[in-house]
Amino acid sequence: MAPANTSSAATSEPRLGLRERKKIQTRQAIRRAAYLLFERQGYDGTPIDQIAEAADVSPSTVFRYFPTKEDIVLTDEYDPVMEAAIRARPADESPVEAIRQGVHVAMRHIMENDIVELRQRTRLVREVPSLRGRQAEGMGQSARMLCTVLAERSGRDANDVELRVVTSAILGAMHEALMYWVEQGQQEDLIALIDRTLDVLDRGLTL
Amino acid sequence: MAPANTSSAATSEPRLGLRERKKIQTRQAIRRAAYLLFERQGYDGTPIDQIAEAADVSPSTVFRYFPTKEDIVLTDEYDPVMEAAIRARPADESPVEAIRQGVHVAMRHIMENDIVELRQRTRLVREVPSLRGRQAEGMGQSARMLCTVLAERSGRDANDVELRVVTSAILGAMHEALMYWVEQGQQEDLIALIDRTLDVLDRGLTL
DNA sequence: CGTTAAATGGCAGTAACTCTCAAAAGATTG
């Protein structure tokens, strides 16, 4: 199998050493193999050893790249994107509105690059309890990030209860919207759905 | 051991058989032993075998009572209490308000019975990632329950997106409040804190 | 008391990790 360098992201970046390139490649190989096997025989039905074999690396290496099996599925690097997007918004905007814009940007980013993976991943998260649990962890991280950013904008402490409550509520709501989306067969316009979700929050959770 | 309970002794509750009583007893023994060991040597530092030994049962039995180690920590039976409380509220009350009242009732219930355990448990949940993840699962259950109840009141479908968003946001927010509470040393009045949290939601997540 | 059903304990097996160490491969310097 030839490398085939599918990344296609205008490789104008600083030339990475061979080591770095191989690392990225291996990482991708493992994830690809895993997703394929998960699709075919389910998450729980796929032992790490088998993933390792399919990706042509040793089990040790799999664990080196992904500390837990869940991490193979749950790896998004969109937090920084969203963070940047929010920072770019005017400081007098309401938290909900700022986050709305941040999510819009991150969403467009995802849709362009790997919407297929988003579907697959969300489906897995929905079905496998341990993944759902792990993702909640990730949301905790995102929440802390949002708190920090919003704290700067509003001049509050990043540990302010109300601030933390706001971010947690928003993330909880959006997660639920995502789940709804996959349950419905991912037909709806995701951005519109998220907007509706944020509207509900905006108007004080009235029905 | 002689039966001794047969007729004369007014055994308070609907007379449980010896079997049932022993089961409850065993369950409690395991949990007590576990909490004690967790306190002393941490959650991850305490293998099931040790818990079994301390509770004077076999490891098999531990797994029979608690399908996972996490379940030893996370077992609350307050959902039904809250459900009943919400059902008792007038149907024209807003979701947030109804849940507020439901939480009040459940909280009082907890405070009277096992506030010590609440502290210990919440502390554990805060510290141990796997527990946090598992608890998120539990919140999912609670969310579905709330959806069902609120659906009846509002005449909506229990699967309505907005309904689901509302419950998820509320639960996410309350969870965060609880975390804040333990972080601050559990000094504040928990009920007041939760009220503040719900107020934030009520006014549309403005700061 | 004898029979039945449930709870228990022990044991073997699986799978997700963790640790350690030696070999292989990329980077670096003379």
Added chain:
DNA sequence: CAATCTTTTGAGAGTTACTGCCATTTAACG
């Protein structure tokens, strides 16, 4: 280019949560 240094990899042994299976004990019931 060779020698050395550093990073990545693979292999093996060990831990622990969990699953199934079967024999034994123990409560329930006629």
